[in-house]
Amino acid sequence: MDCRDVKExxxxxxxxAAARDEARALEEHARDCVRCWEDLNQAQRTAAxxxxxLPLQPAPAGLRERILAQAQREVSRPRxxxxxxDLLRRGWPAAAAAFAAAAAAALAFxxxxxxxxxxxxxxxxxxxxxxxxxxxxxxxxxxxxxVFAAPDVQELVLQPAAGAEALGxxxxxxxxxxxxxxxxxxxxxxxxxxxxxxxxxxADALPVAAIQSGDGTGQxxxxxxxxxxxxxxxxxxVENAAGADRPSSEPFLFASFSGE
Amino acid sequence: xxxxxxQDLAAFRTLYARYGDLVYSTALRIVRDAHLAQDMVQEIFxxxxxxxxxxxxxxxxxxxxxxxVARNRAVDExxxxxxxxxxxxxSPEQQERELPSTNSVDPALTTELADQRRLVLAALAGLPPExxxxxxxxxxxxxxxxxxxxxxxxxxxxVKTRIRLGMQKLRAALTPELRWEER
Numbered sequence: 001m002d003c004r005d006v007k008e009x010x011x012x013x014x015x016x017a018a019a020r021d022e023a024r025a026l027e028e029h030a031r032d033c034v035r036c037w038e039d040l041n042q043a044q045r046t047a048a049x050x051x052x053x054l055p056l057q058p059a060p061a062g063l064r065e066r067i068l069a070q071a072q073r074e075v076s077r078p079r080x081x082x083x084x085x086d087l088l089r090r091g092w093p094a095a096a097a098a099f100a101a102a103a104a105a106a107l108a109f110x111x112x113x114x115x116x117x118x119x120x121x122x123x124x125x126x127x128x129x130x131x132x133x134x135x136x137x138x139x140x141x142x143x144x145x146x147v148f149a150a151p152d153v154q155e156l157v158l159q160p161a162a163g164a165e166a167l168g169x170x171x172x173x174x175x176x177x178x179x180x181x182x183x184x185x186x187x188x189x190x191x192x193x194x195x196x197x198x199x200x201x202x203a204d205a206l207p208v209a210a211i212q213s214g215d216g217t218g219q220x221x222x223x224x225x226x227x228x229x230x231x232x233x234x235x236x237x238v239e240n241a242a243g244a245d246r247p248s249s250e251p252f253l254f255a256s257f258s259g260e
Numbered sequence: 261x262x263x264x265x266x267q268d269l270a271a272f273r274t275l276y277a278r279y280g281d282l283v284y285s286t287a288l289r290i291v292r293d294a295h296l297a298q299d300m301v302q303e304i305f306x307x308x309x310x311x312x313x314x315x316x317x318x319x320x321x322x323x324x325x326x327x328x329v330a331r332n333r334a335v336d337e338x339x340x341x342x343x344x345x346x347x348x349x350x351s352p353e354q355q356e357r358e359l360p361s362t363n364s365v366d367p368a369l370t371t372e373l374a375d376q377r378r379l380v381l382a383a384l385a386g387l388p389p390e391x392x393x394x395x396x397x398x399x400x401x402x403x404x405x406x407x408x409x410x411x412x413x414x415x416x417x418x419v420k421t422r423i424r425l426g427m428q429k430l431r432a433a434l435t436p437e438l439r440w441e442e443r
Contacts (some may be wrong), residue, residue, distance in 0.1 A: 008424070011423050011428075012405050012420065012423050012424075013425070015395060015399045015409065015427070016399065017404050017405045017423065018404065019406060041312075046430055047328075048325070048328040049380050049425075049430075050380065050395070050430075051286045051324075051328070052329040052373065052376050052377040052380045053377065053380045053381050056285060056287050057285040057287065057289075059280050059281050059283075059284035060294075063284070063302065064280060067301070067305050068272070068273060068276065070302070070306055071269060071305075072269060090325075097415075104320065115351060246323035
């Protein structure tokens, strides 16, 4: 199936009316074709709006009680560390830190396993590392291309703070709700530090990407889908790799969206 | 939504209060069985409670994603049971009458959703009846293009063209809504 075939079929697919084999062929194509993937997304969003045309029927009150009671029963069972009451009380940053800690522990264990395997299979290890690194680079390139290829891509050049010589450009697509930051000449990092990209929302700053780099360049893909509020600016600061709730120092790169 | 990750029951309650009727209406219209529709609503919301990360943000905003889930689940159900209900296509005027009133404040819907509904109804009303019919048979009836062609005794090519043209018109008419979706 090529792009033309996809164009012919995507509306039927979005409505759930494509034959199974056609749907599968379309999915395979769209997985590797940024433009078709975008078109498909839009068709699916159009189709989803159709449900709003239905007359509203109130669900029985008993249903609400059943669902909430079941949810309540499930929350009162012992669950993972994430749902401990102390974490709930401590709120987002602590929970995020716990997430990070759990993820770090998982990563550490994964790394341990990898070393064990690698001891036995040196050649494979080298190969795997190369493939993994290439896959990471390719994935970043794919994300960057996806943002660039978006018909509504916008560009914003970040201004360096006084005394800084960093260069930064932010590209984003309101349509695909993705952004991409590219930076060079960034200030040197000490061990345990990262470049943290922030979206400024009034008095708050939302961390959207952390970049580790040893050569003063950096790039990061940002998924903006969950950001409800329109940001007022974007900034980049140097932060501890463990994470920060807000910039601990003045961003060395900054741009305001108000000029849009 | 983020609060659901931390099993925030109050957030879940709010979510249900806001969208429960919408999900129920969608399921009910497709499966035409109140008990089955209730089971589906329960399944969908509890799945969300257990796995809030199943929400794929790139596919639009949460409410439209949720009703798509309901629609797909309901269509799967009627397909698996081989229970085909003829989708009775109500005219926009009839649907307006069935609604509490798109001009009044519907407590079950946010203002944004109520505005969206008005636009979707207007967009559907602007379609030629034959285009609207195939789109509704596909989306709400769960029929494939081939099945629609057989049902309507029309050539498959005609059905395909009607779907494509109808969806193009809807896309054009709903562009502001799609932008809202992408925001």
